[in-house]
Amino acid sequence: MAATVVRSASGFRGSTGGGARERAEAGRARVPAQSLAGRNLDRLSKTMGTVGSPGCPQGRKVAQLAKRSFQRKALTTGSVYCSAAAGDGEGVAEPPKYCVVNFYHLVDVADEKAELEAHEAFLGEAKLDVKGRVFISEHGVNAQLSGPEADAVRYAEWIKSRPNFSDLCYRVFPSPGHAFPKLVLRNKALVSLLREMDDLPVTKPDQRAEKVSPQRWRAMLEEASSEKGQPGDGDGRLKPLLIDVRNDYEWDTGHFQGAERPNEYNFIETPVGQDVYGGLGDVEKERPIMMYCTGGIRCDIYSTVMRRQGFKNLYTLEGGIQNYLREEGPDHWKGSLYVFDSRMAVPPHLDSTREDGSLSAVAPCAICGGTAEAPHLNCANVDCNKLFLACEKCKPKYSGCCCKKCTNAPRLLRPIKKDGYYAKLHTYSETDDELKRQREDREALEEKIRRKKAAKAAAEAAGVPLPKKWGKKYLKM
Ligand SMILES: [Zn+2]
Ligand SMILES: [Zn+2]
Numbered sequence: 001m002a003a004t005v006v007r008s009a010s011g012f013r014g015s016t017g018g019g020a021r022e023r024a025e026a027g028r029a030r031v032p033a034q035s036l037a038g039r040n041l042d043r044l045s046k047t048m049g050t051v052g053s054p055g056c057p058q059g060r061k062v063a064q065l066a067k068r069s070f071q072r073k074a075l076t077t078g079s080v081y082c083s084a085a086a087g088d089g090e091g092v093a094e095p096p097k098y099c100v101v102n103f104y105h106l107v108d109v110a111d112e113k114a115e116l117e118a119h120e121a122f123l124g125e126a127k128l129d130v131k132g133r134v135f136i137s138e139h140g141v142n143a144q145l146s147g148p149e150a151d152a153v154r155y156a157e158w159i160k161s162r163p164n165f166s167d168l169c170y171r172v173f174p175s176p177g178h179a180f181p182k183l184v185l186r187n188k189a190l191v192s193l194l195r196e197m198d199d200l201p202v203t204k205p206d207q208r209a210e211k212v213s214p215q216r217w218r219a220m221l222e223e224a225s226s227e228k229g230q231p232g233d234g235d236g237r238l239k240p241l242l243i244d245v246r247n248d249y250e251w252d253t254g255h256f257q258g259a260e261r262p263n264e265y266n267f268i269e270t271p272v273g274q275d276v277y278g279g280l281g282d283v284e285k286e287r288p289i290m291m292y293c294t295g296g297i298r299c300d301i302y303s304t305v306m307r308r309q310g311f312k313n314l315y316t317l318e319g320g321i322q323n324y325l326r327e328e329g330p331d332h333w334k335g336s337l338y339v340f341d342s343r344m345a346v347p348p349h350l351d352s353t354r355e356d357g358s359l360s361a362v363a364p365c366a367i368c369g370g371t372a373e374a375p376h377l378n379c380a381n382v383d384c385n386k387l388f389l390a391c392e393k394c395k396p397k398y399s400g401c402c403c404k405k406c407t408n409a410p411r412l413l414r415p416i417k418k419d420g421y422y423a424k425l426h427t428y429s430e431t432d433d434e435l436k437r438q439r440e441d442r443e444a445l446e447e448k449i450r451r452k453k454a455a456k457a458a459a460e461a462a463g464v465p466l467p468k469k470w471g472k473k474y475l476k477m
Pocket of ligand 1: 365366367368369370390391392393394395
């Protein structure tokens with residue numbers, strides 16, 4: 001029935017795992033009511049939109065339209081489509097609610113290998129339906145997971161129960177299905193910057209920036225954008241400076257008003273050592289600097305670099321953009337939020353199960369300059385694969401390509417017949433339905449060749465001339 005379609009984003013490539021049916025079986029247990037995440041989920045689930053009930057024709061129509069638009073979106077933008085909306089009728093067991101859970105915790109881990117093994121053992125034993133990325137290192141843990149809420153929350157709670165991890169704070173966001181193709185659990189640097197910077201004092205809170213609540217962040221944003229308090233205006237107050245500590249293409253999807261586009265395509269290119277973050281070379285070391293990223297870990301880590309460089313008043317947004325949008329809403333935010341899972345972008349209300357129109361982007365369409373919609377696409381020309389934003393019109397017009405030239409390239413992803421779009425390369429080979437269809441096609445072809453070969457042998461034995469149209473290409477294979 002439901003197909004899972006996963007696309008790759010820049011820096012995230014993977015294969016699609018097991019069936020939606022198996023997943024639907026898993027994780028029906030409810031989250032304990034007293035758990036914080038459970039409460040948040042309940043609050044969020046109340047705000048979720050419902051599709052028309054299957055009973056009435058109007059409802060069915062709405063549901064069909066919604067499903068079609070979702071499927072179209074799934075095929076063209078790589079959202080995950082699972083059977084989460086099915087089973088609205090009475091007496092039908094409710095399918096599990098899927099969610100995305102994000103967390104990190106910076107703490108010294110004495111034996112990272114043992115920690116990893118403990119995770120493996122727990123996951124092996126508990127048989128949870130969680131997918132995503134979990135990185136464990138001497139500096140703690142960084143995780144983005146998807147799964148039925150009960151499973152994902154159970155894993156996060158288990159980590160919280162580990163020695164030194166009790167302060168871990170995780171956040172749960174509704175998702176229409178799994179947002180990752182598989183589970184990757186590794187002993188690995190928590191973020192790319194740390195690969196080269198193992199000596200950063202990231203586990204020492206006093207070496208990092210001061211964490212600021214979303215409420216205070218909002219007030220600081222207002223201060224930063226106000227006319228008052230110019231640097232050096234004599235009243236002794238330096239106006240805060242807002243910096244976006246993410247990749248440039250994330251800024252293109254959405255960002256806080258007043259934040260400059262980062263110079264870096266990738267966070268790993270962010271300057272370390274004596275090189276100062278873009279544009280901060282001339283900034284007074286006392287000036288308050290507001291740093292933000294998606295979930296907070298990049299700021300926490302990068303603030304240790306900036307502190308070493310002499311910046312004295314560093315502030316990071318607690319829990320990152322996701323926490324701000326949840327607590328304060330979309331005020332001072334422009335566009336949507338780029339996320340590193342198969343959804344690639346979520347609306348400012350963070351509930352990607354809601355069907356409420358297209359996702360707005362900040363940067364214009366890379367083809368015509370019009371208003372683009374998130375999420376990004378990778379060019380359908382396999383040899384280009386450029387990550388870009390396009391508008392509603394240019395996507396079908398250029399068949400998912402980034403430019404006219406790419407539409408004539410030799411290696412193009414073939415179009416989805418229904419609406420002329422191109423899907424991702426691996427959506428053809430790795431989704432359950434597509435895999436089955438390909439196998440059937442292959443078997444049918446092999447069977448055809450077998451029959452022709454047999455017919456040829458029989459014809460030759462009987463001395464009958466072969467019909468020309470049988471063609472050498474079949475018989476040779
Ligand atoms: Zn366009
Ligand atoms: Zn291209």
